Amino acid sequence: MKMSLTFLFRTVTKDFVKGNVCQHVQSLHMGCQLLAADKVLLMKLRKSTGYTFINCKKALEKFDNDITQAETWLHEQAQKEGWSKANKLEGRKAKEGLIGLFVGENAAVMVEVNCETDFVARNEKFQQLVKDVTFATLAHHRSKTQSQEGYVKSALAGDELSKLRMGEGASLADQVALTIGRLGENMSVKRAVTVGVPAEWHIGSYVHGTVSGQTEVAMGRYGALVIFQGGKEEEWDTLGRKLGQHIVGEAPLSLGNMDDLPCGESETRLLPQTFLADPSRTVAQFLRGQQARVLDFVRFQCGEKVGEEVE
Template identity: 80%
Template sequence: MHLTRLIRTSTREALKGYICHHVQSLHTGCQLLTADKTLLIKLRKSTGYTFINCKKALEKFDNDITQAESWLHEQAQKEGWSKANKLEGRKTKEGLIGLFVGDKVAAMVEVNCETDFVARNEKFQQLVTDVTLAASAHHQSKNQSSAGYVKSLLAGDELNKLCTGEGLSVADQVAFAIGRLGENIYMKRAITVRVPTEWHIGSYVHGSISSQTEVAMGRYGALVIFQGGKEGEQDILGHKLGQHVVGEAPLSLGNMDDLPSGEDETRLLPQTFLSDPSRTVAEFLRGQQAQVLDFVRFQCGEASMEEAE
């Protein structure tokens, strides 16, 4: 009996030593470190990753929250590119139009996703904000020496090459968002403009969402380039013109002297003005001592000219 107990004790000690040695090879000692609860909550709140992944990251880096966050981003980026490749080709008819108007410059971007549910997600909206501002910054840096009116159209592949404020390419940001949201996301197009000092930029976004950023977002957007207008009232005039372009969807500008051709009028100036049905757009502009020079309208999910062809 004494010999049996001795063998059992020796076996237990040997096994305990093996387990301890094995754990030491993975960590710094026999005691496995657990994630600090306060750091876990903080990491979860700052990154939005699941509790399980945040816990795993903190345990991996001995509760070093900086290294844990960096590792989580790296893993999400890898997963995002993998998901992006798998989801490529899935239809993206939902999404948002992002619109930014600065000092004599503006940018309007369309970013598509699969469902309206994701379009309402804050992470997706942040992506739209980042891409819109990146398009505006690119346009300004590229056309600093231009004194006249400059308008540029960027296709999706051109947008993907731009860099965001975080130093990542738009393509990387998209992959990152796909990894977190689980839907295909597609950079559709962007329009950027810069106007001379005496010109003005009107804008309007329809179906706008609540946003604390400088970028307005919705399912429809319009930019209107115009001259003149009553002093101090150009912002109101630009808003009304943008609202009309979104609502009536003109296809061309037309001339100030053009007569309306009926209910299916597609020229802007002869159309019945949305804010004042008693006048055409041209008649309203004469009263405001203003002239529309150009306009652009985006509708989320609509076929572009290239797709229509």
Template identity: 80%
Template structure:
């Protein structure tokens, strides 16, 4: 074989190898892109972060989804605290009331955001659950071993200091949610009640968010502590009383023998029963052989002065 023919043969073989390597590279690259897309979709679904941030995290950690999620949470937490500082002056009057009743204990909380759109977001609703369960756990530890009726009211900084999972505070959880959703938020207030075995807790939520099961959420909530009632019918009675408290907004309990003072009546017992205008709440309770001992009403977004009217 002549030297020129040998060179032509070598060039052809090299070209073939190069083409094969290029095709293989393209094929391998397509496989990686497909894998990246699947991981990207999963990370986006699991965390709720934007596609851009999820893609950045996967690229940073060579498609390790666990490290990518941890990094995203850390960044959201940092960004959340920064945003919380920047957005602190913006009004947050929307949000949700969260209400949870379990046996002889109940908790009701209010968490605020800026818009109704964010209030419908599952990440915000998870924050409401976190606040409710953290408040209940705190109160259970505080009253452990005690008996009788116990009621606890927390607000602002007292709530923000409560612990959630792995030592994080509610303030941390709020900052993380702000980082994810980009709105100012605030944990406004919470009330927890514990009752003796012979007492009952009624509850009612108005404007409830559909799909919620463990923690009821809505715009108006009420807890009513009472005794008596027909055996087996206390839950229905408690709901009826809670509905009245939400609808008529009493400010105090009053006495059983108080006389009604018209449309401006703000005492619960002399008020006309919401579901039956022929009787007062006190008259209804006598017929049920029941007695209301306490109640709490929350309206999302109300100011302290409005709640006291």
């Protein structure tokens, strides 16, 4: 027994000196590192793409933990599946969704993107789609109006919007299909309007039912853009917001004239309407007090029926 223990000790020592044990330990250590790296890559891939654990794991295994190739493959697969799912869901009604609104320097854009349920409208991936549509539309507006001066207003229907591209990347139609593939509901880009104003004009805006956590693009069930002139510089934001609130709340159909008389509760012209923020005055009377005038406005309500063209 004593000789066996001695022999075993010498054998282990010999192996250790030769580096065999070191190699075994090193191999085990590297294996642990690899497993840890897999987990880190998996979590990173899931966070960046939003795809399921199983699909991300499959992608990493397919490309030997190359996260770039794995992400590209996932997008391609999701897009294929998204187009297939989009075709299957095409007939299903999509009346929910969000209005997206962004006001920049002398330009603004308002879009409507639809889905089937309010639950999906609250999903961050759907909200990212709304943001993508908003900025793709704004980029299109700026590229088309670089040489134009004065007031520029344009409307785009869904088929026109679908052809727009996100920078140098995918079209909005591809992005919609990708989001359908991720969330499993029918979706559509319904309409958009863009405005560009000269330096002395101002753009007011308001979104009702705002989605919390959004900063760059305001999102909600209702939205309004109002183009106005005059007023005190320090009050432009407040003035634009109050006018936008009124337009959302009272839903005027036309502008009217500053001297128009109200025609009762069914008044659909903006200027003769009773001002929402001060019922003792009409909108026209409020504007006179502010030494301002409204030049144009646009109102979107999510899911409302509109003609083939956005007015």
